[in-house]
Amino acid sequence: SQTIHQWPATLVQPVGSPLSLECTVEGTSNPNLYWYRQAAGRGLQLLFYSVGIGQISSEVPQNLSASRPQDRQFILSSKKLLLSDSGFYLCAWGVRADTEAFFGQGTRLTVV
């Protein structure tokens, strides 16, 4: 069966520090991968999606970047965090031929 792992679950980082959140998927090949941010009162905002290794599309220009070094690995990064980067980050995957997205447990990021 397919599973998705996302870590860490919580993270407190100072302003200006770097960020790396990792997401891996098991049990499927060539999935579509997504990073979302869930800010209080604003719902889910799509940040990045990827349809293949090295293929990243950005939905919202910002202080973050994403990379897909392997088929089932998706990384969200920042060189210097801002206070406004605080939020709940969700990784998700979906199969092209299917229509459902499967979500990780999420990472609660607090920038202080």
Added chain:
Amino acid sequence: AQRVTQPEKLLSVFKGAPVELKCNYSYSGSPELFWYVQYSRQRLQLLLRHISRESIKGFTADLNKGETSFHLKKPFAQEEDSAMYYCAPRDNYGQNFVFGPGTRLSVLP
């Protein structure tokens, strides 16, 4: 531009009362439509999709193309239905999900 609105941030109903969570979308073409739910301390998960026409946990959703709405309904709410609900159309290219802002449903005893 693709847009999804869920006008109610918070909806409180009493147990046994009917509940309707509103969703309106603005899309070109005919998007696929989904409802996702996030219970406390659990992952965001699929509740139902329009194309399957299923009733999940007593919930149904009717697509009204004229009004571009996909409201979620349940005739008798239960306390365990308390959760965050997101309406999510899938765009014409089948690659992305755009989520609405979400509605927090609170079912009171």
